[in-house]
Amino acid sequence: MSVFKPARRWQPAFYPFKKEKFSSRLLARIELAVKGPVFGCRMCGNCLLQETAFICPMECPKGLRNGPCGGVTREGNCYIDETRKCIWHAIYSKAKKKGREELLLEVLPPLDWNKTGTETWGDVIRQIRVTGTARFVKSLFSKDKKHKKEVWDSVFKTIRQPGWWNGDSRYHAPSYSEPASLLEKRLKAGEFVVATEVTPPLSAKSAKLIREIELVKPWVTAINFTDSSSANPKMSSMAGCKVAHDLDAEAVLQITARDTSRTGLQSMVTGCGQFGVKNILCITGDSPKAGPSPRGSMNFVDLDSVQMLWILRRMRDEGIYLDGRKIKYPPMFFLGAATSPMVQDPELQAIRDHKKVNSGAQFLQTNLIFEPDRLESWLEQMDKRNILDKVFILAGVTPLKSYKIAKFLHEKVPGVFLPDNVLKRMENAGDGEAEEGLTISLEIIDSLKNKKGINGIHLMTLGWEEIVKRIVTESGLNPPSSLRE
Numbered sequence: 001m002s003v004f005k006p007a008r009r010w011q012p013a014f015y016p017f018k019k020e021k022f023s024s025r026l027l028a029r030i031e032l033a034v035k036g037p038v039f040g041c042r043m044c045g046n047c048l049l050q051e052t053a054f055i056c057p058m059e060c061p062k063g064l065r066n067g068p069c070g071g072v073t074r075e076g077n078c079y080i081d082e083t084r085k086c087i088w089h090a091i092y093s094k095a096k097k098k099g100r101e102e103l104l105l106e107v108l109p110p111l112d113w114n115k116t117g118t119e120t121w122g123d124v125i126r127q128i129r130v131t132g133t134a135r136f137v138k139s140l141f142s143k144d145k146k147h148k149k150e151v152w153d154s155v156f157k158t159i160r161q162p163g164w165w166n167g168d169s170r171y172h173a174p175s176y177s178e179p180a181s182l183l184e185k186r187l188k189a190g191e192f193v194v195a196t197e198v199t200p201p202l203s204a205k206s207a208k209l210i211r212e213i214e215l216v217k218p219w220v221t222a223i224n225f226t227d228s229s230s231a232n233p234k235m236s237s238m239a240g241c242k243v244a245h246d247l248d249a250e251a252v253l254q255i256t257a258r259d260t261s262r263t264g265l266q267s268m269v270t271g272c273g274q275f276g277v278k279n280i281l282c283i284t285g286d287s288p289k290a291g292p293s294p295r296g297s298m299n300f301v302d303l304d305s306v307q308m309l310w311i312l313r314r315m316r317d318e319g320i321y322l323d324g325r326k327i328k329y330p331p332m333f334f335l336g337a338a339t340s341p342m343v344q345d346p347e348l349q350a351i352r353d354h355k356k357v358n359s360g361a362q363f364l365q366t367n368l369i370f371e372p373d374r375l376e377s378w379l380e381q382m383d384k385r386n387i388l389d390k391v392f393i394l395a396g397v398t399p400l401k402s403y404k405i406a407k408f409l410h411e412k413v414p415g416v417f418l419p420d421n422v423l424k425r426m427e428n429a430g431d432g433e434a435e436e437g438l439t440i441s442l443e444i445i446d447s448l449k450n451k452k453g454i455n456g457i458h459l460m461t462l463g464w465e466e467i468v469k470r471i472v473t474e475s476g477l478n479p480p481s482s483l484r485e
């Protein structure tokens with residue numbers, strides 16, 4: 001926030017990894033003394049304030065540097081600490097008020113850990129000198145917005161966008177033409193696609209996993225394997241993909257920012273083709289707050305999902321690692337991301353999704369949809385941004401097996417809201433609650449089928465895999481005979 005806020009979320013500052021010169025240490029102390037109370041600065045050493053409406057994004061409990069996660073509550077609060085506003089919600093709202101929301105499209109880099117805890121003011125002063133002190137001071141009073149932006153970018157963009165990152169606000173079309181996967185092929189062919197997800201088991205035996213894959217395989221195009229959902233350790237998503245590949249099923253590898261470092265991410269995807277992985281979904285991941293105790297770090301400061309997309313797209317299309325080394329034979333995959341179109345102002349959500357598409361997302365999987373009509377305003381915003389023809393959207397649908405599950409989703413799962421009429425129908429259904437849940441999902445699918453911009457559905461069955469066959473056949477989606485090739 002740009003004013004002193006005693007109730008703000010104070011977080012410990014970072015400390016440098018090596019002993020700096022006395023003058024740098026002194027400057028860092030002064031910077032923290034000023035920016036701490038005013039912005040809640042943690043001395044990340046890679047300042048983004050210019051881009052984030054002068055609200056420090058490091059106040060986000062997950063440490064996200066490119067926008068909010070999907071867990072913002074309807075009131076715009078953070079789901080990790082519901083007593084506080086989502087800091088990214090505040091950044092978007094302030095940027096919108098000032099007419100600067102397009103600035104939020106720029107893909108911002110992860111921390112350079114060599115710089116954490118060190119001052120950034122020294123860099124700013126050095127860069128002002130390079131630009132020309134008189135020119136910079138003059139620009140402060142200039143009414144020519146273009147000139148002002150040019151001068152400010154020559155100072156601040158140079159600092160926030162180091163050469164190894166080069167983030168921008170543009171769309172980068174994939175560099176290949178032949179589909180990387182069956183999922184991409186079918187979406188490009190205009191099929192209304194059905195995907196689903198299977199949660200890998202808690203144990204090391206794959207018998208249950210195999211049974212579940214066999215159950216859904218004939219009815220869907222692709223199967224996501226969740227990556228320790230709700231921050232509960234389980235068999236890995238990669239293991240799920242390998243088992244699916246061996247069974248001739250198309251897999252989607254989920255990678256959460258929560259459990260991923262930049263080194264781990266790059267080595268994992270370089271080798272993922274060896275396990276038959278052709279689709280990758282980059283997500284932020286649930287906070288360890290949702291998982292068992294003792295809890296791991298709630299800060300996901302090494303990477304966020306937008307940064308993961310940017311790194312993977314560049315590895316595939318430009319054949320480079322984050323550090324700039326060339327990849328002789330780059331990995332190939334169809335890239336996806338998640339979105340929560342129902343949680344916040346659709347206009348703000350569309351900015352976040354636009355950024356994901358620019359970073360590399362070729363398909364988006366939405367959070368659970370229970371009010372298909374409310375999706376319209378988000379789709380309109382996406383359309384206004386001209387991105388509906390650049391990304392395929394799979395709408396998330398869950399068949400409710402019981403009233404208990406419906407209540408649990410509504411009350412406990414971040415970013416999921418069930419309208420009163422759905423909760424009432426489930427409550428009143430008594431012994432027929434599973435059938436009522438199926439009827440509700442068929443009605444939702446029916447209204448999603450013909451919506452402009454929706455290219456398929458993503459069934460999240462929550463362990464009710466047997467229902468996939470009935471949903472696909474009773475909703476009149478692709479007949480099974482056309483599903484396998």
Ligand code: SF4
Nearest residue numbers: 041042044047048056
């Ligand atoms: S972005 Fe980093 S340097 Fe800038 S105010 Fe926030 S923590 Fe401090």
